[in-house]
Structure formats: C-alpha cells, structure tokens
Amino acid sequence: MTLLTVENLTVGYKSATGMVKAVDDVSFTIEPGTSLGFVGESGCGKTTIGMALMGLLPDNARILQGRILLSDRDLTRLSPDDLRKIRGKEVAMIFQAAMNALNPVVRVGEQVAEMIVTHQDRMSSADMDARIASLFDLVGIPQDRMHDYPHQYSGGMKQRAVIAMALACGPRLVIADEPTTALDVVVQDQILNEILKIQALTHTSFVFISHDIAVVARVCRHICVMYDGKIVEAGTREEVFQTPIHPYTRQLLGSYLTLDNCKNVRVPDINVRRGEKGWNQGCAMARVCESPLDDCDGGSPGWRVLSPTHGVRCFKKSITKGASWEK
Amino acid sequence: MSYNSGFTQRFSTSWKIFIKNPLGKAGLALLMLFAFMALASFALPFIGDMYDPMTGVDPLVLHSVGPSAVHWLGTDFIGRDIFCQLLEGSKIAFIVGLASAFISIVIGTVVGMVSGYAGGIVDMLLMRLADMVMVLPSLVILLIIAALFGQLNIWMIVFLIAILRWPAVARVIRSQTLSLKQRPFIEASRVAGASNVRIIFKHIMPNVLPLAFLYMTFRVTSAILVEASLSFLGFGDPGQISWGMMLQWVWSSGHMFQAPYWLLPPGICISLLTLSFYMVGRAMDEVLDPRLRKEGKPS
Amino acid sequence: MGEIKEQPDPVVELVNISKIYGQKDHLFHKGASDVVALKDVSLKIFRGEIFGLVGQSGSGKTTAGRLLVQLEQPTRGEIHLDGEAVSMLKGQALQAYRKKVQMIFQDPYQSLNPHLSIAETVTEPLIVHGVGTRETRREKVLATLEASGLVPAADFYDRYPHQLSGGQRQRVAIARAIVLEPEFIVADEPTSMLDATIAIQLFQVLLNIRKRLGMTFLFITHNLAAANYLCDRIAVIHNGTIVETGTTSEVIDSPSHPYTRKLIAAQPRFDICPVGALTQ
Numbered sequence: 001m002t003l004l005t006v007e008n009l010t011v012g013y014k015s016a017t018g019m020v021k022a023v024d025d026v027s028f029t030i031e032p033g034t035s036l037g038f039v040g041e042s043g044c045g046k047t048t049i050g051m052a053l054m055g056l057l058p059d060n061a062r063i064l065q066g067r068i069l070l071s072d073r074d075l076t077r078l079s080p081d082d083l084r085k086i087r088g089k090e091v092a093m094i095f096q097a098a099m100n101a102l103n104p105v106v107r108v109g110e111q112v113a114e115m116i117v118t119h120q121d122r123m124s125s126a127d128m129d130a131r132i133a134s135l136f137d138l139v140g141i142p143q144d145r146m147h148d149y150p151h152q153y154s155g156g157m158k159q160r161a162v163i164a165m166a167l168a169c170g171p172r173l174v175i176a177d178e179p180t181t182a183l184d185v186v187v188q189d190q191i192l193n194e195i196l197k198i199q200a201l202t203h204t205s206f207v208f209i210s211h212d213i214a215v216v217a218r219v220c221r222h223i224c225v226m227y228d229g230k231i232v233e234a235g236t237r238e239e240v241f242q243t244p245i246h247p248y249t250r251q252l253l254g255s256y257l258t259l260d261n262c263k264n265v266r267v268p269d270i271n272v273r274r275g276e277k278g279w280n281q282g283c284a285m286a287r288v289c290e291s292p293l294d295d296c297d298g299g300s301p302g303w304r305v306l307s308p309t310h311g312v313r314c315f316k317k318s319i320t321k322g323a324s325w326e327k
Numbered sequence: 328m329s330y331n332s333g334f335t336q337r338f339s340t341s342w343k344i345f346i347k348n349p350l351g352k353a354g355l356a357l358l359m360l361f362a363f364m365a366l367a368s369f370a371l372p373f374i375g376d377m378y379d380p381m382t383g384v385d386p387l388v389l390h391s392v393g394p395s396a397v398h399w400l401g402t403d404f405i406g407r408d409i410f411c412q413l414l415e416g417s418k419i420a421f422i423v424g425l426a427s428a429f430i431s432i433v434i435g436t437v438v439g440m441v442s443g444y445a446g447g448i449v450d451m452l453l454m455r456l457a458d459m460v461m462v463l464p465s466l467v468i469l470l471i472i473a474a475l476f477g478q479l480n481i482w483m484i485v486f487l488i489a490i491l492r493w494p495a496v497a498r499v500i501r502s503q504t505l506s507l508k509q510r511p512f513i514e515a516s517r518v519a520g521a522s523n524v525r526i527i528f529k530h531i532m533p534n535v536l537p538l539a540f541l542y543m544t545f546r547v548t549s550a551i552l553v554e555a556s557l558s559f560l561g562f563g564d565p566g567q568i569s570w571g572m573m574l575q576w577v578w579s580s581g582h583m584f585q586a587p588y589w590l591l592p593p594g595i596c597i598s599l600l601t602l603s604f605y606m607v608g609r610a611m612d613e614v615l616d617p618r619l620r621k622e623g624k625p626s
Numbered sequence: 627m628g629e630i631k632e633q634p635d636p637v638v639e640l641v642n643i644s645k646i647y648g649q650k651d652h653l654f655h656k657g658a659s660d661v662v663a664l665k666d667v668s669l670k671i672f673r674g675e676i677f678g679l680v681g682q683s684g685s686g687k688t689t690a691g692r693l694l695v696q697l698e699q700p701t702r703g704e705i706h707l708d709g710e711a712v713s714m715l716k717g718q719a720l721q722a723y724r725k726k727v728q729m730i731f732q733d734p735y736q737s738l739n740p741h742l743s744i745a746e747t748v749t750e751p752l753i754v755h756g757v758g759t760r761e762t763r764r765e766k767v768l769a770t771l772e773a774s775g776l777v778p779a780a781d782f783y784d785r786y787p788h789q790l791s792g793g794q795r796q797r798v799a800i801a802r803a804i805v806l807e808p809e810f811i812v813a814d815e816p817t818s819m820l821d822a823t824i825a826i827q828l829f830q831v832l833l834n835i836r837k838r839l840g841m842t843f844l845f846i847t848h849n850l851a852a853a854n855y856l857c858d859r860i861a862v863i864h865n866g867t868i869v870e871t872g873t874t875s876e877v878i879d880s881p882s883h884p885y886t887r888k889l890i891a892a893q894p895r896f897d898i899c900p901v902g903a904l905t906q
Contacts, residue, residue, distance in 0.1 A: 041821040042792070155683075184682035184848065189892035211821055214894030241896060255826040257851040258895050259878060265855070267830045511737040518695045519751040519802065520724035529750075533741035 001071070003205050004030040004053075004173060009066035011048050011057065022048045022061070024229040032172065035199060035206035037220030037237075039213045039252065045229040046209045050177045053207065054093050055083040070173070089119040092166035094159075096178035101162050102150040108161045109146035112136075115168035135164045138201065140194055156187035160194065167198065175207045180215060192218050213252055217241065222309070225249045228284040235310035245312040247289040283315070291316075341614045351610025357603035361596075365421045368414035378408050380415040380568050391580075393588050401588045404580040409573070413592050416570040420600055423485055423554040423569070428546035430489035435496025436539045440527050442497065443504025454501070457494035465491040466556055473562035481564040484557065488550045496542050503535050537615050544608030548601040555597050570597050636670040636706070637810050637842045638694065638727075643667045643703035645689050645866075663689040665866040666703070671810070676836060676843040678857030678874070680850055680889070686866040687846045688732075691812040694844065695729045696720065707810070725755050728803040732815040734795035738787040744771070745783045748801045755806060766805065773838065774801040775831045793824035797831065804835055814846045829856050850893055854878050862886045 011023040023045040030036050038046040051057050053068060055075060068075040070090065075083065087093075095101045103111060112132050116123065123131070133143050139160040150158060159179065166174050176195070180188040196219060199206060210216050216223055216237075223240045225233040225248060233246040244250045254266035283289070286296040293315050295301075301315045345351045368380075377383045385398065388406035395401070400409040442453040469487055473479050479487070507513060508531075516526055557563050558571025559578070570593035577583055577590045644667070648660035663686045671677045681687040692698045694705065696715065704711050707726065715723050728751075731737035738747055748767045752758055758766060771779035774797040787795055796816055803811050813832065817825035833856070835841060847853050853860050854874055861871040862885065870883040881887045 041823065185850070185894070186682070186888055186892040188894075212894065213822070214896060217896065218894070251823050253896075255823045256896075257822070257826070257849070257855050259851050259854055259890065259893050260895070265826060267826050511731045511733060512739040514697055515729070515731055515737050515799070515802065516739070516750065517697065518724060518727075518729045519806075520721050520754045521750060522754065525754065530739050530742075534739075 001032070002029050003032045003071065005067075005069040006049075006053075007067045007069070009049070009052060009068065010064040011045075011052055012062050012064045013058075014060045014062070019062075019064075021064070021229055023052065026066075026226075026229075026231055028224060028231070028234065030173070030205050030207065032205055033199075033203040034222065035208055035220045037208040037210065037216030037223045038226055039210060039216050039223060040226035042211060044226045046226050047177055050093070050175045050207065050209050053173075053175055054087060054091060055080075056087075056093075085119075088115060088171070089169045090171055091173045091175065092169070092171040094162055094166045094174060094176040094179045096181055101165075102158060104150050107147050107149055108153065109136075112161070112164050112168050115165050119169045131168075135168060138167065138198060139164045140190075154187075155183055156190060159183060159187075159191055163191075163194070163198070167202070167204070170202070171204065173205045173207065175209070177209045178211070179208075181210070181212070188215070195219055213256055214258070225252065230284075230313060232285070232313045233311070235307070239307065239310040243310075245306065245316070246285070246314045247291075248285050251288070251290075285314075344614050345610050348610040348613055350606045351613075354603045354606025354610060357599055358607060361417050361600050361603065362421070364414050365418040368411075368418040371411050371414065378411045380407065380411040381566075383407060383411070391582055391586050391589060393586075400592055401586070403573075403576060403589060404582065409589055409592065412568050412573055413570070413596060415568045416573060416593060417596065417600070419481065419567055419569040420551050420554070420597075423481065423488070424547040424551040424600075424604070426482075427485040427488040427492070427550040428543045430486065431493040431546050431550075432496055432539050432543045434489065435493035435542070436500050436532075436535065438493065439497040439500025440504050440531055440535065443501040444508055444523065444527055444531065450501075453497070457497050460491060461494040461498075463491060465553055469553065469557055470560065470562060473557070478565055479562070481567045484554060484564060485550075488553050492546055492549060496539065496546065499542060500535050500539060503538055504531055507531050507534055537611075541608060541611045541615055544604045544611065547604045548608075551597065551601055551604075570594075635673055637673045637708060638669075638671040638844070639706040640667055640669040640690070640694075641704045641706065643690070643693065643700045643705065645686070645693060645698070646701045662866050664693075664700075667863075667866070667868055669861060669868065669871070671842060671844060673809075673842055674836070674840055675858040676832070676845055676856055678853035678860040679844060679846045679863055680848070680853045680860055681863035682848055684865075685863045687848075687863050688814055690863070691729065691814045691844065691846050694810075694812050695727055696723065697729075721755070725806055726809045728806065728808040728811050730796075730799050730803045730811060730813040730816045733819050734792050734799055735819070737799050738795055740787055742786075743783075744776075744785050744787070744790075744798050747787075747798060748805055751802060751806045757806065767801075770801045770805045771798070773804070773831075773835060774798070775827065776801070791824075792820050793828065796820065796824075796828055800828070800831060800835070804839065804841070807839055808841065810842045810844070812844045812846065815848065817852065818848065825852070832856065850878070850889055862889065 006029070007027050009023055009026045010021060012019040012021050026045075026049060028036060038049060040046050048057070048061070051061075052063060053075070055078070057063070063076050066076070070086070075086070078086070102108065106114075109132055112135060113128055116128065116131060132146060136143050136146060141157060141160050141164065145153070145157070150161070153161065163179070179195075180191050183191065192215065195206070198204065199219075206219065208216055208220050213223075221236060223235065223237050224231045225240065225246065227246075227248045233240060233244065233249045240249060241253065244253055251266075257265060282297040282299060283292070283301055286292045289296065295315045301313050303311055303313055305311045346355075371378050371380060375383075377385050385402055385406040385408070388398075388402050390406060391402055391404045392398070393401045398408050398410065400413065403409055403412070438453055438457065442450045465488065468491060469484070472487065513526060513530055516530055521529070554563070554569060555571035555574070558569045559575045561575055561579075563569055563572050563575075573593040574590070577586065582589055643664055644662070645664040646660050646662050667686075667690060669677075669690075679687045679690060689698070693700050696712075700713060705713050707723065712723055742750075745764075745767060748770060749763055752763045752766060757763070768779040768783065771782055776782045776794065776797050782790070782794070782798070787798070790798065800816070816832075817828050820828070829852070832843065832845075836843065845853065845856055857874050859872065860874050860877045861868050862877065862883065863869070864885045870877055870881065870886045877886060878890065881890055
C-alpha cells in the first residue's frame with residue numbers, strides 16, 4: 001500500500017505583487033520503505049514541498065490546489081492540532097542547519113527524550129534510557145555523549161543527534177532537507193552511510209531534498225528533478241542518470257564536477273535566449289535550453305510518460321544527441 | 328541619474344508598505360494638517376493688523392472672550408486672536424522640532440558611524456562622552472542655562488536641545504555600524520583600496536540613513552515637548568509665540584479654569600503633533616524592519 | 627620543494643606564516659583560549675597559475691586568503707609579493723599593494739553594497755586609485771563586465787544587486803576584482819553558494835580571464851573536484867597546516883598524505899553511470 005500520495009500540489013506565496021507559485025502542479029507517490037529524492041537549483045520549490053508535507057508552511061503561503069494523502073488521510077484538510085500529532089510521530093523532519101535545530105542549553109539526550117515524551121504515553125525512565133541508547137546506537141553517537149550539551153558536539157555529531165530526534169518516535173516518513181549541505185565532504189560521506197544503514201534497518205521512507213545530485217543519487221532509488229516549481233523529470237536513478245531527457249537534467253548532470261570527469265564536463269551556454277521565467281509564457285527552461293523548439297515559447301509542455309517510472313515535461317520527442325549511449 | 332532610478336524604485340516600494348499601515352496613514356494625515364496650519368501662519372500679516380499673533384490687539388475687546396465669528400477661538404487677555412496664535416505656534420513647533428531633530432541626527436549619525444567604524448580608543452572616548460550627555464536631564468540644563476544667560480532666542484533653544492539629544496541616536500547608529508562593518512561588502516571595499524572616509528560616507532552612510540531618519544521622527548517629538556515645557560515655565564523665546572507660551576499666558580493671567588477655549592487648543596495641538604510624528608515613526612519602523620511586516624516571500 | 631626548479635619566479639610567497647586568534651587585551655592572558663588558525667604555513671604561488679587551497683571548514687584556508695589581501699595581519703611569518711616583504715604595510719605602500727592584489731568573496735549576496743548600482747560598485751576601485759577619467763572609466767567598466775560574462779554589459783550597468791541572480795552578482799564581484807587588472811586574485815569559495823550549473827559557468831569566466839589577462843589566482847575551496855577542474859597546483863590544508871602540495875594530478879592521482887586520501891575517498895561520485903558520456 002502506498003505510504004504517501006501527493007496529487008497536483010500547488011503552493012503559492014503572497015507577495016507585494018500578488019500570488020507567486022513556488023510549487024506548481026506536483027504529483028508523486030512514495031511506497032513504504034523507499035526513498036524519493038528532489039533535486040533542483042535554489043528557489044526551485046523543493047524546500048516548499050518539504051514544508052508542505054510537514055504542514056509547516058509559513059503564514060504567507062497557501063496550498064492553492066491538490067492533496068497530500070498520508071495512507072488515506074488528507075494532510076491539507078487536517079486541523080493544526082491533528083497535524084501536530086502527526087508531525088514528529090508519523091512524519092519527521094531533518095533540517096539543514098543542525099546547529100540551529102538543537103537547543104543550546106538542554107542536554108542532547110534530554111532533547112531526544114522530549115521528542116518521545118511529546119508523542120508517546122508515559123514510559124518508565126529505564127525504558128526511556130534504553131530507547132535513547134538504542135537511538136544513539138542507530139545514528140552512531142557513543143552512548144557516553146548522551147549527557148553532553150550541543151556545543152560539545154562537532155558538526156557531524158549534531159547532525160546525527162538531529163537525525164536521532166527525527167527517528168525518536170519511529171516515524172513512517174522522514175523528510176530530510178539538505179541534511180548534509182553544511183557539512184564537510186568527509187562527514188557528509190559518513191552521514192550518508194548512516195542514513196543508508198538506517199533505511200535498511202528501520203524500513204523508514206525518506207524524502208531527500210538536496211541541490212547536490214550526487215548526494216541524492218547515493219541515497220534514493222527514485223529521483224525527481226525540479227525546475228521553477230515543477231517536476232521536469234522523474235524516474236529511477238538509473239533512468240534519470242543514464243537517459244536524461246529534459247534539458248535541465250542534462251545540464252545538471254553535465255555540469256556536475258567529480259574527480260573523474262573534469263576533462264569532459266559541459267559548460268551550459270549562458271544567455272542563449274532572453275526572456276523571463278514563467279510557465280504561463282511558455283516553457284521556463286526555454287531561455288537556457290540548448291535547442292528550444294518553436295513550441296517552447298507558446299505554452300507549457302505537459303507530462304510525458306516514457307516508462308512506468310520515467311516521465312518528463314518537455315516537448316522534445318527524442319534527444320538529438322547522446323541517444324547512442326542508451327543501454 | 329543611475330542612483331536616482333534605484334532610489335525612486337526603493338522609495339516607491341517602501342511607500343506602498345508605509346501607506347498600507349493605518350498608523351502611518353493617520354499620522355501622515357495629521358501631520359499634513361499641522362503643516363498646512365504652519366503654512367497658513369505666513370498669510371496672517373496680509374489679513375490685517377488685528378490678526379498679528381503677537382501685536383494684533385482687537386481694539387473692541389482688550390480682554391479674553393470666547394469664540395465668535397470674528398475670533399474663531401476667542402481672544403487672550405489683551406485681545407489677541409487665539410486661532411492666529413495657534414497657527415503661529417504650529418510654525419514654531421515645526422521649526423523647533425525638525426531643526427533640532429535634524430541637528431541631533433547629523434551629530435548622532437556622524438559620531439555613531441565614526442565610533443562604530445573606528446573602534447578602540449576613539450570608540451571608547453566618544454561613547455563615554457555620549458553616556459555623560461545622555462544622563463544629563465535636558466530640561467533642567469536648559470533651565471539653568473536660561474537662568475544664567477537671561478532670555479534665550481529660539482535658535483539657541485533649538486541648538487541646545489539638539490546638543491543634549493544626540494547620544495541615543497549615536498548609540499543606535501554605532502551598533503548598526505558595528506554589524507555593517509563585518510559585512511563582506513565593506514571588506515570588499517577595503518580590499519579595493521577605499522579610504523576610511525570613503526567607506527564611512529559611501530558605504531556605511533546609505534545603509535544607516537533610513538534608521539537615522541526613523542530616529543529623527545522620535546527626536547522631533549521630544550524636541551517639541553522640551554520646547555513646550557521650557558516656554559510654559561516662562562523661559563522660552565519672548566519674541567516668538569509658541570504653544571507652550573500660550574499655555575504659560577493662560578496660567579499667568581489666571582485664566583486656567585475660566586477659559587477652556589484658550590487652554591485646550593494649544594494643549595491638544597502639542598499632543599496631536601507629537602502623536603502624529605510618533606505614528607509616522609512607528610509606520611516607518613515597519614518599513615525598515617521586515618520582521619514586523621506581515622507579507623513578502625521568505626528568501 | 628621540487629616545483630621551484632621549473633618556475634623560479636613566485637608572485638606570492640608565504641613564509642612560515644602563523645595566525646593565532648586570542649584575547650590579547652585580557653589581563654593574565656595565558657593563551658589557553660587561543661585558536662591557532664594557521665601554523666607555519668609556507669607556500670609559493672607562481673605567475674599565471676591557478677593555485678588551489680583545499681580544506682574543510684575551520685582548516686584555516688579562509689584565514690590564509692584574508693592575510694594575503696591584508697584584511698588581517700599574520701601573528702608570525704612574512705608574506706612576499708614579487709619578492710618584497712609586504713606585511714604591515716601602511717598608507718601609500720598599502721594602497722599600491724591593494725592595486726595589485728584583489729579578492730572575490732564567498733557570498734555574492736553579502737559582498738555587494740545593496741545601495742550601490744553595479745556601475746558604482748565596479749567603478750569604485752578605479753576611483754579610489756585615480757585610474758582614468760569619467761569617460762574612460764565607463765568604457766573600462768563596460769568592458770570588464772563583458773569579460774565577466776554579463777552580456778550585454780550596458781543592460782547591467784545601471785542595475786542594483788537585488789535585481790540580479792546569485793550567479794550574476796558573483797560576476798559583478800569578479801568584475802570588481804579584475805577591473806584594476808591586478809597581478810594576483812584571491813578567490814575565496816566563489817561558487818560554494820551557487821548551483822552546479824552556475825558554478826561551472828563562473829569557472830569558465832575565471833579561466834577566460836586568466837587566459838586574456840594572465841592573472842594569478844589563489845582558489846580557496848572545500849571542493850576537491852572543483853580544484854581538480856580549475857587548478858594547476860593544489861595544496862591541501864588541514865587544521866592550519868599544509869599537509870600536501872603538488873601539481874593537481876600528483877595530489878589527486880597519487881596522494882601521499884592520509885588526510886588527502888580520506889578527502890578523495892569521501893568525494894561524491896556517480897557510480898551508476900559514466901557522466902562523461904553526456905558531453906558527446
């Protein structure tokens with residue numbers, strides 16, 4: 001049974017100039033125990049999706065359309081009280097800035113305990129200690145550090161503690177918004193390994209949001225590429241990486257530097273065509289697309305299904321270049 | 328030219344936020360009313376000698392009477408028109424308020440920027456000086472000076488109020504400068520080779536000016552009140568009619584409880600004018616501090 | 627040091643530089659709370675090369691950059707530019723130094739004064755160094771904006787930072803750094819706040835500038851892959867000490883220090899597909 005179904009989610013922000021759509025007609029599903037990654041440039045709406053799933057949209061944001069079904073409950077229709085009960089217990093979140101998510105004057109162990117107390121019935125203190133100890137084990141913090149304050153932790157340790165807090169109540173879905181962006185590569189590597197381990201052990205579903213496509217590819221079997229509020233390409237990571245169709249996906253992959261590819265990265269042309277972003281006037285990607293068609297200025301391309309798991313939002317029927325390396 | 332286009336654009340967005348605020352709208356309307364009154368006072372000499380606020384005695388009255396068609400708010404104890412005095416008083420209130428606020432803002436901003444940017448011994452000396460001035464009770468000091476030197480003229484009063492009221496501004500501007508100093512664009516400018524004077528006036532000043540302007544509205548309020556108190560106590564400029572002086576005349580001629588038509592207008596005017604500056608200041612506060620604003624896409 | 631023999635002419639040289647942050651003014655200062663940002667760092671950067679300083683946050687790499695542009699002074703050690711010692715410069719000498727050494731800052735949202743137009747921002751170095759007249763400055767600024775990839779430059783000339791995207795802002799910051807045609811530019815993580823597609827374009831801009839103007843760069847980064855793409859030589863810095871220096875291929879392909887090896891192992895990779903295939 002599907003854990004989470006999001007249908008036609010559209011979120012807008014009220015601004016001085018009117019309503020601005022940050023997330024536009026986004027649909028996806030997550031099966032229990034799998035993980036879904038969202039990649040895109042900053043401002044593409046990926047964080048807003050995470051906030052909408054948590055029911056934590058800022059005051060000036062509105063869900064204009066769509067449903068968020070967790071099992072069979074529509075989160076967009078729940079009262080703030082009911083949402084609060086779900087938050088932390090069934091859906092938890094790992095924030096980007098771990099150092100800000102921890103209270104500096106409370107011991108880390110107590111902060112994790114606090115999460116459990118908020119959502120679960122009374123527990124004996126021995127049970128509680130055992131539960132916290134097992135959580136610390138799970139995220140890889142030595143148990144003797146349980147009674148330390150956050151400032152005694154390193155950046156990576158803090159991020160682990162935040163993950164422990166998210167997992168405290170055994171949520172079915174964890175939303176991780178740029179969980180490793182503030183960390184060094186070495187620590188990032190360890191945390192990603194930890195998340196993979198947790199996924200395997202606890203069968204928790206993850207929504208993984210990042211601007212770093214390699215990070216997402218490491219943790220998620222399914223990837224959604226976002227551009228200007230819309231999902232422009234979605235598929236398994238093999239489909240997205242090996243047969244990328246959408247020009248933005250191709251740019252993103254082509255410009256990503258790794259140690260092995262620096263001789264043949266492709267620099268996207270800049271200012272190829274001028275024009276404003278905005279799907280109403282045509283495809284938002286048209287102004288930076290390498291080979292836009294005439295249709296691209298006319299209207300927004302619809303969703304085209306390529307395989308049961310792979311879909312794209314682009315007019316182009318086939319890729320002109322690079323089709324040969326399709327397996 | 329380029330600077331102006333950017334300035335007008337910023338100004339128009341700020342204006343939109345300002346005018347949406349009910350406090351700002353009401354304050355601005357009141358302020359316009361008083362400004363109109365102050366302007367109207369310039370027309371008084373042309374209406375007739377009788378309506379000169381200082382010397383224009385109505386020969387038919389010569390004592391205090393209530394409102395009538397000839398004297399809308401009545402006359403004072405020697406037969407001068409109270410409405411004309413009120414108009415004259417609003418002119419003086421604007422001059423005193425704006426001029427002394429302006430001077431104290433200029434002093435406070437320069438001291439604050441220099442102190443915050445220079446740091447070290449300069450900062451310490453300037454801030455201790457500010458502390459010393461800050462704890463002086465302005466009204467008492469003014470009274471002592473007035474007692475020592477006899478009657479002060481209005482510009483002297485303006486200047487003295489300004490001299491006594493800059494430290495609060497300097498403190499705010501200094502703390503703003505301290506945080507600006509850490510911003511990379513200031514460092515970028517240092518790396519480019521800009522001199523300290525250039526950094527202070529080209530880079531820091533435009534960033535603190537809105538705040539200084541905001542503080543000016545609050546300084547105006549306090550300057551008007553200090554001047555009114557001084558005049559009421561009989562130490563104002565005897566050559567200038569102000570609202571405080573009108574109140575002093577009500578008091579000294581023994582009409583305090585007989586002539587509400589004479590007592591109330593200057594009192595109400597003082598309260599409303601200070602209130603309107605305060606409301607405008609609060610609305611500007613909201614323009615400058617996005618955290619107080621209700622809308623706008625989070626970045 | 628083996629690399630000196632080919633190029634005898636270092637533009638910039640750090641000699642045994644240490645930087646210690648402590649509370650100097652404290653009475654009974656014992657040095658217990660001192661933070662050692664750099665410890666006996668020595669580096670040579672040769673004319674025309676892009677030199678990468680790679681390290682994690684807190685490794686002291688940014689401090690090294692700030693010392694080089696004289697935003698801070700070293701606690702010990704000596705910095706040389708063109709063979710002359712340049713620590714503790716003041717007045718005219720410092721001004722002359724500033725003309726030769728410029729910096730590109732990390733955060734394009736913070737490094738541009740929101741109250742100044744693009745033109746004013748990029749013209750400022752010319753004004754403070756008294757270069758050119760009003761007309762020639764305008765020409766120079768337009769040409770520099772163009773070189774930084776803001777095309778057509780006239781479109782950007784009168785705009786303000788808040789009207790530009792992050793990538794465009796960083797191009798303005800690059801233009802400000804190169805407008806004086808300095809000998810040496812410190813680029814402190816110029817792309818870490820930007821998306822991958824934008825970052826690669828900015829690297830291209832830096833490479834073009836180097837080709838056209840022959841400037842020398844110190845590229846400070848936490849991203850080994852970016853350093854690999856851009857740099858001729860690399861130094862890896864860890865806890866304030868340089869652990870390894872060498873040409874890019876030496877360091878990446880045959881790292882000798884364990885920390886370098888750890889760093890390389892932790893780099894993100896696309897294991898599941900040959901990304902290189904995309905560029906065909």
